[in-house]
Structures are given as C-alpha cells and as structure tokens.
Amino acid sequence: MRIVILGAGTVGTSIAEVLCNNRHSVTVVDSDPVQKQRIDDELDAQAILGSASQSSVLFQANVLDADLCLAVTGNDEVNLIAASMAKAMGARRTMARVYAPVFRDLSTFDYQGHFHIDRLISLEHEAANLLARNLRDPGSVVVEHFARGELAVQEILLPEGSPAIGNSVKELELPTNVRIGALHRTKNISSEGQMWLAGADDRFEVGDRVTLIGQREDIDEVTEKVFRPALTPKLSVVIAGGGETGYHLARILENEQFDVRLMEQSRERCDFLSHNLDHATVVNADATRRSKLEEERVGHFDVFVACTGDDENNIVAGVEAREIGTQKIMAVISRRDYAGIKEQLGIDVTVSELDGVSQQVMDFLNTGPIISRSMLPGGRIGVFEIEVLEDAAATEHVIANLELPPDCLIAVVIHEDHIKVPGRDDRLQPGDTVIALIDDSAVEVTLNMFAVKED
Amino acid sequence: MKFADFVCAESIQAQIAAETKEEVILELVGALVDSGSVKSDERESIVKAIMKREELGSTGIGRGIAVPHTKHPSVDRLVATVGVSASGVEFNSLDDAKVQIFFLLVSPPDRPGDHLRALENVARQLRDSTFCRFLKQSTTPEDIWQLLDEADSGQFGS
Numbered sequence: 001m002r003i004v005i006l007g008a009g010t011v012g013t014s015i016a017e018v019l020c021n022n023r024h025s026v027t028v029v030d031s032d033p034v035q036k037q038r039i040d041d042e043l044d045a046q047a048i049l050g051s052a053s054q055s056s057v058l059f060q061a062n063v064l065d066a067d068l069c070l071a072v073t074g075n076d077e078v079n080l081i082a083a084s085m086a087k088a089m090g091a092r093r094t095m096a097r098v099y100a101p102v103f104r105d106l107s108t109f110d111y112q113g114h115f116h117i118d119r120l121i122s123l124e125h126e127a128a129n130l131l132a133r134n135l136r137d138p139g140s141v142v143v144e145h146f147a148r149g150e151l152a153v154q155e156i157l158l159p160e161g162s163p164a165i166g167n168s169v170k171e172l173e174l175p176t177n178v179r180i181g182a183l184h185r186t187k188n189i190s191s192e193g194q195m196w197l198a199g200a201d202d203r204f205e206v207g208d209r210v211t212l213i214g215q216r217e218d219i220d221e222v223t224e225k226v227f228r229p230a231l232t233p234k235l236s237v238v239i240a241g242g243g244e245t246g247y248h249l250a251r252i253l254e255n256e257q258f259d260v261r262l263m264e265q266s267r268e269r270c271d272f273l274s275h276n277l278d279h280a281t282v283v284n285a286d287a288t289r290r291s292k293l294e295e296e297r298v299g300h301f302d303v304f305v306a307c308t309g310d311d312e313n314n315i316v317a318g319v320e321a322r323e324i325g326t327q328k329i330m331a332v333i334s335r336r337d338y339a340g341i342k343e344q345l346g347i348d349v350t351v352s353e354l355d356g357v358s359q360q361v362m363d364f365l366n367t368g369p370i371i372s373r374s375m376l377p378g379g380r381i382g383v384f385e386i387e388v389l390e391d392a393a394a395t396e397h398v399i400a401n402l403e404l405p406p407d408c409l410i411a412v413v414i415h416e417d418h419i420k421v422p423g424r425d426d427r428l429q430p431g432d433t434v435i436a437l438i439d440d441s442a443v444e445v446t447l448n449m450f451a452v453k454e455d
Numbered sequence: 456m457k458f459a460d461f462v463c464a465e466s467i468q469a470q471i472a473a474e475t476k477e478e479v480i481l482e483l484v485g486a487l488v489d490s491g492s493v494k495s496d497e498r499e500s501i502v503k504a505i506m507k508r509e510e511l512g513s514t515g516i517g518r519g520i521a522v523p524h525t526k527h528p529s530v531d532r533l534v535a536t537v538g539v540s541a542s543g544v545e546f547n548s549l550d551d552a553k554v555q556i557f558f559l560l561v562s563p564p565d566r567p568g569d570h571l572r573a574l575e576n577v578a579r580q581l582r583d584s585t586f587c588r589f590l591k592q593s594t595t596p597e598d599i600w601q602l603l604d605e606a607d608s609g610q611f612g613s
C-alpha cells in the first residue's frame with residue numbers, strides 16, 4: 001500500500017522502517033534537509049523536503065493517492081492541519097499524533113470530527129496502555145483505540161476461586177453495557193486449546209480466557225464483581241515520573257487492584273497529579289536518586305515502573321530499584337538498541353511507545369470498509385472495526401434479519417459518537433462504525449455484507 | 456440561540472451551598488436530576504465527565520463566572536442550569552477570583568452545533584457587566600429566570 005509519513009523524527013522514521021520492511025511503498029516528508037538526507041540514505045523510501053502543512057508539498061508526496069497519511073511531526077497543530085488537508089485531498093485514511101490531551105477531549109470542541117481525521121494518537125497514552133497491559137493478568141490484551149479510546153476490548157483470565165466458575169453466560173446476568181465476546185479454553189499448557197464466540201449456555205471453567213467488550217470503567221466494574229475472586233491481594237506499584245505516561249498509567253491502575261505510588265520531581269506537577277488522581281499517592285521526589293528510592297521504601301513494592309521521559313534516567317532508576325529489592329522492574333525505553341541489554345541490567349520488561357504506534361498503524365492498513373483489524377491472542381478470532389457505508393447490504397434489514405454467519409458477533413455500534421450495544425431489532429445506518437468479533441471462517445461472508453455493491 | 460431554549464427553569468439554584476468545585480458540580484447536576492432533565496442513574500457519570508473536562512483547563516473564565524460543560528450520550532437534547540453563590544467558590548479561574556455565577560451545560564454528542572451556539576450565547580451575554588451584577592444579586596430562581604428572559608429579549612447590551 002501507499003503510505004505518506006509527515007515528519008521524519010524518531011516516530012516517523014521508526015514507523016517508516018517497519019512499513020518498508022513489510023514491503024509497503026513509503027514517502028516521508030520533513031522540513032529538515034538533514035533528516036531528509038538520512039531517510040534517503042537509510043531507508044528504501046522516498047524522501048521529500050518541505051513543510052507538512054503546505055499543499056504543494058503534500059501534492060508532491062502524492063497524498064491524493066495514499067492509502068494512509070500519518071502526521072507525526074513534533075508539532076500537534078501541524079499534525080492536525082496536515083492530516084486534515086491530506087484527507088480532503090484524497091488520502092483514504094489519516095492519523096495524527098497529538099501530545100496535548102485537550103485535542104482528544106470532546107466536551108468543548110471535537111477536533112477529530114472537525115478536521116475529519118480518522119484517528120488521533122497519543123504516544124504517551126500508548127506507552128501507558130502497554131505498561132498497564134503488562135501489569136494486569138498476564139497475557140491479557142487490550143485494544144482501546146475504538147470510539148476515541150472510550151471503548152475497550154479486554155481479555156481476562158479466570159483464576160481459581162472466581163465467582164463466575166461453573167455459571168453459564170446467561171446466569172451471570174451481566175449489565176447490557178458489557179458484552180462477552182470470545183472464550184479461549186486450554187486443557188493443558190502445551191495444547192493450543194479452543195476458541196469460539198461465547199453463547200448464552202456456555203459455562204465458565206478455571207483458566208478460561210474471556211474477551212469483554214465495553215467502556216473500560218464498566219469492564220473494570222464487571223471484572224471486579226463477577227470474575228475476580230473476592231480476596232485478590234493488591235499489587236503495589238511505584239511509578240517513577242509523573243509526565244503524561246506516568247499520569248495516564250496511574251489513572252488506569254488506581255481503578256483496579258493496585259496500590260499506586262507516583263514519584264515526580266516537579267512540585268507544580270505534583271499538585272496537578274494529587275488533585276487529579278483519586279487513590280494514587282503522589283510523592284514529590286526525584287526517582288533517579290537512590291536515597292529517595294530508599295526513603296520511599298521502594299524495595300518493598302512489587303513492581304517499579306520507570307517512565308521519566310528519558311531512556312537513560314529510566315535505566316538508572318530501574319537498576320537502582322532492582323538493587324534495593326523491588327521484585328519486578330519495568331521501563332519505557334525508546335531506543336531500540338538499548339532494549340537489547342535489558343537483561344544485563346536486570347530490567348524485566350521494556351516498553352517502547354513506538355511499538356504501540358507501529359502496531360496501530362499496521363492494524364490500520366486495510367481495504368474497503370475495514371478501518372482496523374487486530375487478532376485476539378489465540379489466533380482464530382479477529383476484532384474488526386468496520387465502517388457502515390451507504391448501500392451496504394448490512395443496512396438493508398434490522399440486525400436479526402441480516403444473513404450474518406453464526407461465527408460473527410456485532411458487539412458494539414458507534415452511532416454519532418454514542419457507544420451502543422445493538423439489539424436484534426436495531427438497524428445499522430450509513431456513517432455508523434461497527435466493532436465485530438469474527439471467526440476466521442466467517443470473515444469473507446461477513447465483510448461482503450459491508451461491501452458496497454457494484455452494479 | 457436563547458437561554459429559554461436550553462436552560463431548565465426548574466433546576467435553577469439561586470443559593471448554592473457548595474464550597475468546592477466538585478461540590479458545586481454535584482449540586483448543579485443534582486438540580487438537573489431533580490428537575491427531570493437528566494436521568495438519576497447518569498448523575499455520577501455526568502459529574503465525572505464534567506470534572507474530567509475541568510482537568511484540561513478550568514472553565515472559570517474570570518470575573519466570577521464559570522461555564523462547566525460536557526457532552527454526554529444520556530441526554531437527547533441540550534440541557535443547562537444556572538447557579539449563583541453568594542460567597543463564591545474557588546474554581547481555579549483565570550483571574551483567581553472566586554466564582555459566583557455558574558452555567559452548567561450537558562449536551563448530546565451528536566449535536567455539536569447546538570453545543571457551540573449555546574456556549575457562545577452564554578459567553579456573549581455574560582460580557583455585559585450589568586447582567587452579571589444582577590445575577591450575583593439574585594436570591595430566588597424566579598429572579599434569575601426573569602433576568603435570563605430579559606437577556607433573551609435583548610435588554611442587556613451585547
């Protein structure tokens with residue numbers, strides 16, 4: 001496919017590299033001659049010198065014919081304008097990277113809608129989500145880019161003692177805002193197990209992996225009430241660095257089974273953090289100093305997460321925390337070559353925000369009505385985000401009367417930004433977005449229902 | 456767009472008791488619930504959404520005025536209420552002044568045009584210092600409703 005990347009910084013270059021390796025045709029635009037030259041030298045991509053917000057430059061880069069245009073310069077405003085222009089000029093899909101949280105908030109102004117951009121991505125949120133994913137039940141996966149991050153697909157593992165064991169889906173009487181998607185059952189560790197879309201009479205067993213779809217807070221609530229054993233010990237976590245990543249991570253974790261302590265150097269930022277976090281403890285201290293880590297008894301915590309915004313500081317803080325006894329060390333490391341030495345350093349998990357973004361971009365490279373697709377772990381079932389187009393067969397009848405294959409679940413419909421679990425009598429409308437779980441065997445038939453008829 | 460088009464008369468609070476930002480928002484959303492403008496089981500979710508918006512930057516725009524707002528799928532039309540506090544509430548306003556006049560708006564996500572027109576109307580009317588002074592002096596919901604009505608008919612310079 002043809003992809004135009006605006007901005008050849010760390011993010012742009014890293015994504016360009018991944019896309020080139022996957023044999024896509026890539027054009028990179030940057031206003032710095034040095035960066036342009038570097039792309040020319042290092043990558044099998046076309047490099048163009050110029051400003052991403054100028055139509056002449058976008059024209060040269062041929063966004064008119066691009067399958068995807070990715071605006072990832074270091075400037076939020078340029079990214080918004082450039083992605084918006086690219087869409088208007090003919091790029092099929094556009095994504096823009098934004099740093100400031102306000103651009104992703106709808107309450108005063110809808111930037112994404114106004115600029116007709118398909119996705120606004122935040123590297124910092126991406127990193128926080130990756131870290132959270134690693135801290136939750138091992139193997140649990142979360143897709144949370146739908147409906148501007150409001151909607152999540154989450155997989156949970158049913159442990160011994162979970163109140164859901166032995167009950168059927170029907171008997172659990174889940175609230176209507178959370179849906180059960182797939183069930184993944186492994187008989188023993190070596191077998192691959194079975195995976196299918198859960199029906200009302202399926203009964204839960206210990207070790208089942210259950211996919212839940214809904215707004216994250218609702219999923220958390222249901223997990224807490226229905227799936228988690230009553231006496232789950234809390235995991236204690238120290239987060240070093242209260243920037244966007246640390247703050248977002250603390251917000252995700254404080255609502256779950258975690259005791260969170262957040263260390264931040266700047267007093268002013270600490271005021272903001274303690275004001276905006278409900279349960280996490282905010283400490284005004286420099287987490288790269290060993291004396292401070294000892295003072296805060298970091299060695300007694302289960303997990304230490306370094307996300308200060310600087311690779312070297314994260315490594316230093318991580319090594320020190322390990323030395324004073326913290327059990328598990330996680331760090332945000334952007335430089336790929338650093339990740340290779342993590343074992344020597346005693347860091348258990350390294351996360352790069354770039355990996356998250358690259359994955360999102362790859363999920364986005366689709367044709368026709370598919371906006372994004374990603375696979376659930378286990379492999380058989382995909383999570384599809386599908387655009388409902390004018391004249392698609394799926395709009396002709398109410399959902400109950402559509403000839404959808406049984407191995408397909410229309411989990412959620414996003415109508416005018418409103419997330420809705422569709423009933424049998426609801427009818428899809430052009431402009432809606434559908435989140436569907438589809439088994440490999442049913443993909444073709446299902447997608448045909450959403451394709452525009454050619455006659 | 457006029458105040459009468461979106462302010463719910465039965466929900467107006469002329470004597471706010473709350474003393475903190477969160478309490479004010481709770482009180483005003485509570486008034487919308489009591490008047491039937493929003494569903495009671497959505498109260499918590501709406502308060503949370505409004506507080507989340509406040510994190511990005513206070514809606515206290517100075518001169519003792521704040522316009523907390525959010526979009527929320529539980530309402531099918533724009534609803535708003537007005538609150539007046541005699542002593543004022545700390546609201547992290549631009550000018551650090553305590554806030555006495557509150558316009559709280561909740562609008563459906565699919566009507567972005569109405570939402571912006573209502574915010575614009577509130578901002579424009581509140582530019583008039585006489586209107587603001589009268590609002591601050593109001594002690595009953597009827598007084599406030601009458602002032603809004605007068606503003607709608609263009610009696611305050613704008």
